Amino acid sequence: MSRLDNVTVLGSGVLGGQIAWHSAFKGKTVTVYDTDPDAIVRCQAAHDQYAAIYVSDVGADEADIAAARERLTYGTDLAAAVARADLVIEAVPEIPAVKTAVYEELAGLLSADTLIATNSSTFLPRDFASATGRPEKFCALHFSNMIWAMNFAEIMAHPGTSPQTLTEVTEFAVEIGMLPIPVRKEQHGYVVNTWLVPFLNAAQTLVTNGVATPEDVDRTFLYTGARFGPLGMMDMIGMKTAYDVLSHWARENDDAQMGANAEYVKKNFLDRGRLGLQTGGGYYDYPDPAYQRPGFLDVPDISAVPDLVSLIVPIEGA
Known part of the structure; x- marks a missing residue:
């Protein structure tokens, strides 16, 4: 058993909220911290949704849900939120300057034994180790969206991470029902995001460039038997995270297409308040997205052929 019983999650967005709820469900005492009171309210609403999901999909009963709620607290005062923390999990936006500022503020507030883990999906722990003020007690612990079903956690060290920290963080992951994925070398994107x-x-390029509709892109993937396609997946990840990751790597790699994709996400979703599943709308509207409706993959009636042909750009010179 690890000693990491009191957990503080910094950031109440999609994944931060899921980490907090799941950790509390698995018996940890959890504080959710965010600078934005409205974000806390959205997180609490999401936790109500997760309660229903855990009853229907995980097998929880009402007593389990009540116990999880009892273990959760929420706040906007950082010092109070981390005062008793054995482990702080950072899940703030994927913007290096934001993460660094949080770590620098955090550094003077923690007890000597508190561990810190970043849930970054993109950056290396070495990028922030010095800012934490305790590099030996810092590593990456990256979770996946839909944590109750995609129950794995990627663990990555930087050169200064102590073996004891890795042991305790890995034990924590097991205690909350995660399959640990040891990342054997430092890698931007870890394992899952390197391919994801x-x-x-x-x-997104297919949509940005007008090659196909989001629905048709997703249809081509749903034929694999998946529950959702890549654009539905973006809704679940959250459009803010998608934008932050795309825009960062567009700049880093001087990638014009990725930059255009980031701008598409900003214009069509962020600027319209459609942040994905958490706000009830992104590429799809929730809780009844089109890809879950009967008929989404049905072969059309032959009468639909003229409309389909009208969407196909003629080949020049044909």
Whole structure:
């Protein structure tokens, strides 16, 4: 058993909220911290949704849900939020300057034994180790969206991470029902996002460039038996995270197409308040997205052929 019983999650967005709820459900005492009171309210509403999901999909009963709620607290005072923390999990936006500022503020507030883990999906722990003020007690612990079903956690060290920190963080992951994925070398994107970001970027490129509709992109993937396609996946990840990741790597790699994809996400979703599943709308409207409706993959009636043909750009010179 690890000693990491009191957990503070910094950031109440999609994944931060899921980490907090799941950790509390698994018996940890959890404080959710955010600078934005409205974000806390959205997180609490999401936790109500997760309660229903855990009853229907995880097998929880009402007593389990009540116990999880009892273990959760929420706040906007950082010092109070981390006062008793054994482990702080950082899940703030994927913007290096934001993460660094949080770590620098955090550094003077923690007890000597408190561990810190970043849930970054993109950056290396070495990028922030010195800012934490306790590099030996810092590593990456990256969770996946839909944590109750995609129950794995990627664990990555930087050169200064102590073996004891890795042991305790890995034990914590097991205690909350995660399959630990040891990342054997430092890698931007870890394991899952090394393949996921190019996958989502390719899907977004098809939409940005007008090659296919979001629904048709997702249809081509749903034939694999998946529950949702890449654009539905972006809704679940959250449009803010998608934008932050795409825009960062567009700048880093001087990638004009990725930059265009980030701008598309900003214009069509962020600027319109459609942040994905958490706000009830992104590429799809929730809780009844089109890809879950009967008939989404049905072969059309032959009478639909003229309309379909009208969407196909003629080949020049044919």
